[in-house]
Amino acid sequence: MPLFDVYPLYNVTPVSGKGIYVYDDKGAEYLDLYGGHAVISIGHAHPNYVKAITNQVETLGFYSNAIQNPLQKQLADKLEDLSGCKDYELFLCNSGAEANENALKLASFKTGKKRVVAFSNGFHGRTSAAVAATDNATIIAPINAQQAVTILPLNDIEGVKMELEKGDVCAVIVEFIQGVGGLDQGTKEFFEEVDKLCKANNTMFVADEIQCGYGRSGKFFAFQHYDVTPDIISLAKGMGNGFPIGGILIHPSIESKYGMLGTTFGGNHLACAAGLAVLNTIEEEDLIDNVNVMSDYFMKLAKTIPQIKKIKGRGLMLGLEFDFEVGELRKKLIYDYKMFTGGASNKKLLRILPSLTVKKDHINQFFEALIEVLAEVEEKETV
Ligand SMILES: Cc1ncc(COP(=O)(O)O)c(C=O)c1O
Secondary structure (H helix, E strand, O other): OOOOOOOOOOOOOEEEEEEOEEEEOOOOEEEEOOHHHHOOOOOEOOHHHHHHHHHHHHHOOOOOOOOOOHHHHHHHHHHHHHHOOOOOEEEEEOOHHHHHHHHHHHHHHHHOOOEEEEEOOOOOOOOHHHHHOOOOHHHOOHHHHOOOEEEEOOOOHHHHHHHHOOOOEEEEEEOOOOOOOOOOOOOHHHHHHHHHHHHHOOOEEEEEOOOOOOOOOOOOOHHHHOOOOOOEEEEOHHHOOOOOOEEEEEOOOOOOOOOOOOOOOOOOHHHHHHHHHHHHHHHHOOHHHHHHHHHHHHHHHHOOOOOOOEEEEEOOEEEEEOOOOOHHHHHHHHHOOOEEOEOOOOOOEEEEOOOOOOOHHHHHHHHHHHHHHHHHHHHHHHO
C-alpha cells in the first residue's frame, strides 16, 4: 500500500541516534541541528530517557484515564517546579495541535464566546480550530474555515484592542517566538498590552509554547521573558523528546468540570515516563543554563559571517537570514556536510533548533561547514 504522499522527503534514512547525532542506514553520521522540528530536547537516546521508557513499558505501558495514574501527578509537580508556573493545572494530550485545540475549546467554554484572534505568520497546528488560527490558507480546508478567526499583524495593538472590545473574542493565541513562520517576535510592549487587554475583556490569553517552550528560549517558557500571565499555556514537542505527548497548563481561574476535556491516550503511563525523564534531565544537566551559554556562543560566531544579514530568535530557537533562498544551502549541508538544519515560511531563513544539550564543538562544526558552503555558493555565482 503506498503512503499518502503529503511530505516532500530528503533522501536520508536515519536508523539510530545518540546525543546530537543521527546515523543513516549506510552508517553515515549527521549533526542534528534541527531535532526533527524542535522535538529533541535532551538528545537522541539519552540514557535516562531510554531507561525510563524501557522500565515503564516492561511494567505498564498504558491504561485509560478512568483509573488513578500517579505518574501524571508526578509529571505535573515536576513541571510546576521547573517552570515556576505555580498553581496552574495540567491536562495531558498527545500533540501540539491537540493541545491548542483543547486550549481554544477551554477558552470558549470559559468565556461563552467563539471568535479567536491570532497573528500573521503564526502556526498552531492542523486540527479544526488550531489550523483556522494558523496563517496559511493552503492548509485550511472548508470544514476548518467555518471557525471564527481574525488574523492581525504582529504588534498591531490597536487592532487587538478594537477586536477584543467587540466582546465576542474567546482567545488570543500567540507564539512568543514564531517557529514555522520564521522566528519573528512581538515587542515587549505589545505582549504586555495584549495580556492587559485580554484581562479587561474576558478573553483568554493562550501562550502557544509548543515550539518555544521547555527551555528552548533560555527560560522555561518564552512568555517568561515578559511580564504576562497567560490563562492557558500549550505544550508538546520538547516535552517528550520524541515520545508523542502534549498538554495545556490551565490557570486556576478556569474551573474544571467532569467531561469538559478528555482523551484516550493522553497522559498514559509511557508518555508520563518519557515526560518525567525529560524534565529530570533538564534539571540534572542544567540544560537551560546550557541554552543561554550556547546561544551567546552561536550568536557571536554568526555575527562574524558577512553573508548573514540578520540573526533572529532567542536561546536555541535561532534563525539565520540571508539575502537568497536557503533551499540549496540546506541540501548541501545535508548531503555534503551531513548536517540537518531547518527551513521556514520565510524562504531566506535557516532555522537552527538543536537539542538543548548542544556543545561548542558542534556549533564550531556547523560554522566551519557553513563558511565552506557559502564560499562554494559564491564561487558558483561568479563562474
Ligand atoms: C508553535 C506550534 N504550535 C503548534 C504546532 C503543532 O504541533 P503538532 O505538529 O504536534 O500538532 C507546531 C508544530 O510545528 C508549532 O510549531
